[in-house]
Structure formats: C-alpha cells, structure tokens
Amino acid sequence: MKPTWQPPRDYRNRPVAILGAGVLGRRVGCIWASAGYSVRLRDPSEQQRADAITYIEENVQSYSVKTGKTPGSFEAFKDMEEAVADAWLVIEAVPEKIELKTSTFAELETTAPEDCILASNSSSYKSSEMISKVSDQTKSRILNMHYYMPPQCMIVELMTDGYTASEIFPFMVERSQEAATLPYVARKESTGFIFNRLWAAVKREVLTIIADGVSVPEEIDDMWLEMFIKGETLPCRMMDKIGLDTVAFIENHYVHERGLSSEKTVDFLRTNYLDQGKLGNKCSQGGLYAPDDKSSTPMNGPREPEILVLDVGLSASTPSTTSGQILKLTADGNHYEAILKEQALPDGLAVDQACGRMFWTCMGVPGKPDGAVYSAKLDGSDIITLVAPGIVNTPKQLSLDHSAQKIYFCDREGCRVYRCSFDGSDLETLVDNIGHDLTSQESVSDWCVGVTVSxxxxxxxxxQKGPPKGGKGRIFCANIMTPVRQSMGSRNDVQCVLSGLPEPIDLEIDEDTRTLYWTDRGEIPWGNSLNKTTLDEAGLVVPPVDTPRTYETITRGLNEAIGLKLDVPNSHIYLTDLGGSVYRCNLDGTHKQKIFSEDLRAFTGIALLRS
Structure with a gap:
C-alpha cells in the first residue's frame, strides 16, 4: 500500500529556502517572509545576495499588510547546503537552463531534509523534465510552483511532475493563501501551465490581427478594455451565454478557412457537450458550467448576487436567545430558505467564495462572555467553531481580509477589536478600550460595533456607537500592522475619523474611490440612515468644500439600520434593519427599494453570493 504523504514536521518553525536571489527570487522570498516564515536566499553572487536582502528590508512591511503577520527573519547564503538545512520548502529560481535545474534537484535530494517539499519556479520547463537524477521517492515531493511578478500579481500556479503526492497540493494551496498569494492548481502537466497557455493564444491572435492589417494595437486594447475589463466578461461564461452550438459553428468556420485541427475545439465540444444536449445557458442541461450554475455573468455586466442575511431571532413568533437564523434570498427577494437555525443572536456575517465558506458571529447573552465566531460551507454544512464561547464577550459585526485570510470582528461589551485567521487560529486583540468597570455608563461610549478593513x-x-440615540458615536481607524513595541491598549496610531454621530453601526469601504459608507440607527433626522464620506491616503476625512458637515447622509427612512454590504460591480448597496427589511439602493443612495420584508424578522448582518 502506498504510504500516505504527511506535511513536513514542525514546518511553521522551519525556514523556506529560495535558490536564486534575482528579481523574482527575492520577491518570492519577500512573500514568505511577510507570512511570518524565516527565509533563506541562496545565490553564488555576493551582489545579488546583498540586493535581495535590501529589497526584502524595504518591502516586507508592505507585503505584510496583506498577510497581517509579523514578518519573519531573512538572510542570504552562498553555500547551498547551509541554506537548505532544516528547510520545509525549497523553491528553485535558478537560471532557465534545464541542465542546471536537473543538477540542482539532484543536489537537493542529498542536502535538503527528507520531508522537504521541493519546487521549481520555472515557467519554461515542466518539473518532470528536471527529475531524471532523483529517486522515485524524491519525485513524489517535487512540483512546479510558478510565480508571476509579485506584488503586482500574486498568482502562483502549482503543477505535478507526474509523481507528486496528491496530498501536497491542498497543503500548498493553504500555505500559499497564508502568504496572501492566489494559488491555482493545474489538473495535469501542461507546458505553459494555465495562464501562459491562455495568454499565448491571445498574444498569437493579436499579432495575427495586426500583421493582417485588420486593426491596430490601440483599437485592440480599447476593445479589450470595454469588453473584458469594464464589462467583466469571462471566457467560459461568455461561451455558455452565446451557446456552445454557436461557438462550435463559428470555430468550425475557422477550422476550414485556416486548415486547423478540429480535435480539441469542434470535435471536443460535439463529443462532450453538444451530443449530450449541453448547449449553455439556454438549456436545462447547462454547458461548460453545470445547470445549477447557469446564471452566468452577462456579456454586458455582472448579475445581481444572491443574498445571505442574519435574522437575530428577537422578533420571531416565539422569540428566544437561540432562535436566530441565516437566510438565503434570491436577488429579487421573492424566494428564501433558512440554511441555518437555532443561532444565539447572530449579528455579523461575511463570505469568502474562494474558500467556499461563510463566517458569522453570535452575540450570546449580552454582558456574558458567551459570544462566539463560526464558519460553515455556503450551504450551512460543516460548521466549525472558530472562537468558542467563553473567550470573548459580545462579538458583533465582522469583516474579511480575503488576501490575508483574516477575520476582523468587534466585541461590543468587551470594548475590543479582534483579528484571527480563517481557521480561528492566531486570535489577537487589536484595540482594547477596557480601562474601567464594564457595567458603568462610561463603558457604553467605548463599545466597538462595526468593523471593516482596507x-x-x-x-x-x-x-463606537455611544449610548442609544446619544449623538456621541465615533468612527476610528488604526494600522493593520500594530506599531512595533506598542500594545493593543496604548497604540499611538489610533485616529478618530468622525465624531458626534447619532449611533453608527456597520461600515464598509470602496477602496477604488476611498469612500467610507456606514449605517446609523440613531435618532432622525441624521439617524436610521446610510451615510458616506471620502477619505484621503491616510484614511482620514477629506474636508468638504461647500458644506460644514464632514459626511453626507445619502439614504434615510430605515427602521433601526444595521447591516451594510457594497456591490460595487453593480453600483449597488444592500442594507438591513431590525424592522425585518432588506433594501437595495445605488452607490449614491438613490433608488432605494425594499426587496424583502417580514414582520417576524429582525435582520442584522448581510453578505452577497456572486455567480
């Protein structure tokens, strides 16, 4: 029986070794250092080693903004054996010479630990071309691990050498996500991996269009921008939208005109899709996407998302502290289902579709340390307790840093802001307002409620909403990275963004426009509203020119406003209130419409599911 692959022993406390300290090697090293790992760079050139260390010193803090980790150590070596000693991962980024890469892996077989994962960053060669001098056992822990150009592009492609243990891939996907990269796994060996094959086809046809005199570079780029970037058109979605029978008809014309092979285009479509009645969105059998996923992105823009919303349970026909629910609504609000029930006063909700999970808080009984944070698959199954009752007090709204895989959440009565990883590990207090009796009136002004991360x-x-209807609400900001040698209760980077607000609750930021939005459940005329303000590069309010008010109220008439979620691709905002309604409006607050409402509901957190 084939032995089951096991992760490298104690890998979190072992270094990552990068062979080659050139332009890309030093950036890969910076990625892993930003995730808290010790990094060793090996290069025979003294100048390359010095330049690599300088690069990481100057850039690791900016990389760490995405990981949320304290950077690990980093050093450079001339000697290979010293660099890879005790490493759990070695990534070769040596020059693109197959003989050099082959000899490098042969040397690693004898110098690196026996449980070390060995990876090639090559974009030109498959790792199977580099393993002729290593044993079968070593081949099982070798793979391609191709980076592009961090930090501008954080994609990394993983690909087998034909022998790689299958268990390595989910492990390396998790480690790559931990390092704030976006991993994609090729299902089989392929010259060019995934993206480079796609890019090769685009590049080839673009050059042919120019060479044939059909168009010019400026027009081609303009059309690409309008169709694929602004229009958010995706290639497989687009084919399903057009219809695979039409795609095959068009492709067949190219096949005959250009003398191309039809094996992997028309013939492939006919055998695997058309002959089975799978024509795309226009039929119940689906197409490239399964039929239950046929609501593909339209060619002229994204579809309205489905909605997940929390019902706190206090307006139910038989209210209790454990009658909360998570509902899934269609985009038009005409249909819904409860995917989770018996929740203890759920309040904050967020979704990470890349990992296929939702995250939510349950307040528990306010004033008691029995709040909790949970995670589940998007259908409500596989519930995992991330922060168990007894650790925090009253967790409220939460927000996700998707790249760093971090959860931010507020603890109201606990007067704190917390952060943890998607798996619940590394729980840390970012802000601590506790300095008084939590039962005193003074503590209400320090209650932390809504949170977002940029x-x-x-x-x-x-x-910090302040006392109910008190007009003493405030919005604060602080750095993702806690200042060195400063504590959660005395950090000097905390800044008050806005004060004197009726009762601010949830908030979100549009990073492209640096616009901060928030709901307010305070007294009218400025409460029960949706508001916005523009921020500068320091995260502070840009002073308005023509009004003394530092923010704008863009929608009113809510009934105890709570939840807020931006849908920037569709230029929409979704809102909830304790009156049992879900609303949608434009980004400027206009055209507000109530898309769902029930008297026996009281809604808090909200999240969106995109097709």
Whole structure:
C-alpha cells in the first residue's frame, strides 16, 4: 500500500529556502517572509545576495499588510547546503537552463531534509523534465510552483511532475493563501501551465490581427478594455451565454478557412457537450458550467448576487436567545430558505467564495462572555467553531481580509477589536478600550460595533456607537500592522475619523474611490440612515468644500439600520434593519427599494453570493 504523504514536521518553525536571489527570487522570498516564515536566499553572487536582502528590508512591511503577520527573519547564503538545512520548502529560481535545474534537484535530494517539499519556479520547463537524477521517492515531493511578478500579481500556479503526492497540493494551496498569494492548481502537466497557455493564444491572435492589417494595437486594447475589463466578461461564461452550438459553428468556420485541427475545439465540444444536449445557458442541461450554475455573468455586466442575511431571532413568533437564523434570498427577494437555525443572536456575517465558506458571529447573552465566531460551507454544512464561547464577550459585526485570510470582528461589551485567521487560529486583540468597570455608563461610549478593513490603505476602521440615540458615536481607524513595541491598549496610531454621530453601526469601504459608507440607527433626522464620506491616503476625512458637515447622509427612512454590504460591480448597496427589511439602493443612495420584508424578522448582518 502506498504510504500516505504527511506535511513536513514542525514546518511553521522551519525556514523556506529560495535558490536564486534575482528579481523574482527575492520577491518570492519577500512573500514568505511577510507570512511570518524565516527565509533563506541562496545565490553564488555576493551582489545579488546583498540586493535581495535590501529589497526584502524595504518591502516586507508592505507585503505584510496583506498577510497581517509579523514578518519573519531573512538572510542570504552562498553555500547551498547551509541554506537548505532544516528547510520545509525549497523553491528553485535558478537560471532557465534545464541542465542546471536537473543538477540542482539532484543536489537537493542529498542536502535538503527528507520531508522537504521541493519546487521549481520555472515557467519554461515542466518539473518532470528536471527529475531524471532523483529517486522515485524524491519525485513524489517535487512540483512546479510558478510565480508571476509579485506584488503586482500574486498568482502562483502549482503543477505535478507526474509523481507528486496528491496530498501536497491542498497543503500548498493553504500555505500559499497564508502568504496572501492566489494559488491555482493545474489538473495535469501542461507546458505553459494555465495562464501562459491562455495568454499565448491571445498574444498569437493579436499579432495575427495586426500583421493582417485588420486593426491596430490601440483599437485592440480599447476593445479589450470595454469588453473584458469594464464589462467583466469571462471566457467560459461568455461561451455558455452565446451557446456552445454557436461557438462550435463559428470555430468550425475557422477550422476550414485556416486548415486547423478540429480535435480539441469542434470535435471536443460535439463529443462532450453538444451530443449530450449541453448547449449553455439556454438549456436545462447547462454547458461548460453545470445547470445549477447557469446564471452566468452577462456579456454586458455582472448579475445581481444572491443574498445571505442574519435574522437575530428577537422578533420571531416565539422569540428566544437561540432562535436566530441565516437566510438565503434570491436577488429579487421573492424566494428564501433558512440554511441555518437555532443561532444565539447572530449579528455579523461575511463570505469568502474562494474558500467556499461563510463566517458569522453570535452575540450570546449580552454582558456574558458567551459570544462566539463560526464558519460553515455556503450551504450551512460543516460548521466549525472558530472562537468558542467563553473567550470573548459580545462579538458583533465582522469583516474579511480575503488576501490575508483574516477575520476582523468587534466585541461590543468587551470594548475590543479582534483579528484571527480563517481557521480561528492566531486570535489577537487589536484595540482594547477596557480601562474601567464594564457595567458603568462610561463603558457604553467605548463599545466597538462595526468593523471593516482596507488593505489598500493599510488600515482597519471600526465604530463606537455611544449610548442609544446619544449623538456621541465615533468612527476610528488604526494600522493593520500594530506599531512595533506598542500594545493593543496604548497604540499611538489610533485616529478618530468622525465624531458626534447619532449611533453608527456597520461600515464598509470602496477602496477604488476611498469612500467610507456606514449605517446609523440613531435618532432622525441624521439617524436610521446610510451615510458616506471620502477619505484621503491616510484614511482620514477629506474636508468638504461647500458644506460644514464632514459626511453626507445619502439614504434615510430605515427602521433601526444595521447591516451594510457594497456591490460595487453593480453600483449597488444592500442594507438591513431590525424592522425585518432588506433594501437595495445605488452607490449614491438613490433608488432605494425594499426587496424583502417580514414582520417576524429582525435582520442584522448581510453578505452577497456572486455567480
């Protein structure tokens, strides 16, 4: 029986070794250092080693904004054996010479630990071409691990050498996500991996169009921008939208005109799709996408998302502290289902579709340390307790840093802001307002409620709503990275963004426009509203020119406003209130419409599911 592959022993406390300290090697090293790992760079050139260390010193903090980790150590070596000693992962980024790569892996077989994962960053060669001098056992822990150009592009492609243990791939996907990269796994060996094959076809046809005199570069780029970038058109979705029978008809014309092979285009479509009645969105059998996923992105823009919303349970026909639910609504609000029930006052909700999970808080009984944070698959199955009852007090709204795989959440009565990893590990207190009796009236002003995070600004923002209808609400911000040698209760980077608000609750930021949005459940005329303000590069309010008010109220008439979620691709905002309604409006607050409402509901957190 084939032995089951096991992760490298104690890998979190072992170094990552990068062979080659050139332009890409030093950037890969910076990625792993930003995730908290010790990094060793090996290069025979003294100048390359020095330049690599300088690069990481100057850039690792900016990389760490995405991981949320304290950077690990990093050093450079001339000697191979010293660099890879005790490493759990070695990534070769040596020059693209197959003989050099082959000899490098042969040397690693004898110098690196026996449980070490060995990877090639090559974009030109498959790792199977480099393993002729290693044993079968070593081949099982070798793979391609191709980076593009961090930090501008954080994609990494993983590909087997034909022998790689299958268990390595999910393990390396998790480690790559931990390092704030976006991993994609090729299902089989392929010259060019995934993206380079796609790009090769685009590049080839673009050059042919220019060479044939059909168009010019400026027009081609303009059309690409309008169709694929602004229009958010995706190639497989587009084919399903057009219809695979039409795609095959068009492709067949090219086949005959250009003398191309039809094996992997028309013939492939006919055998695997058309002959089985799978024509795309226009039929019940689906197409490239399964029929239950046929609501593909339209050619002229994204579809409205489905909605997940929390019902706190206090307006139910038989209210209790454990009658909360998570509902899934269609985009038009005409249909819904409860995917989770018996929740203890659920309040904050967020979704990461890349990992296929939702995250939510349950307040528990306010004033008691019995709040919790949970995770589940998007259908409500596989519930995992991330922060168990007894650790925090009253967890409220939460927000995700998707790249760093971090959860930010506020603890109201606990007067704190917390952060943890998607698996619940590395729980840390970011802000601590506790300095008094939590039962005193003074503590109400320090209650932390809503939170959002902006990796682009390097900041997280939170609301302190103040006493009910008190007009003493505030919004604060602080750096994602806690200042060195400062504590959660005395950090000097906390800044008050806005004050004197009725009662701010949930908030979100549009990073492209640096616009901060928040709901307010305070007294009218400025409460029970949706508001916005523009921020500068430091995360502070840009002073308005023509009004003394530092923010704008863009929608009113809510009934105890709570949840807020931006849908920037569709230029929409979704809102909830304790009156049992879900709303949608434009980004400027206009055209507000109530898309769902029930008297026996009281809604808090909200999240969106995109097709």
């Amino acid at each position: 990796p682009a600004l390097g900041k997280f923002f939170w609301t």
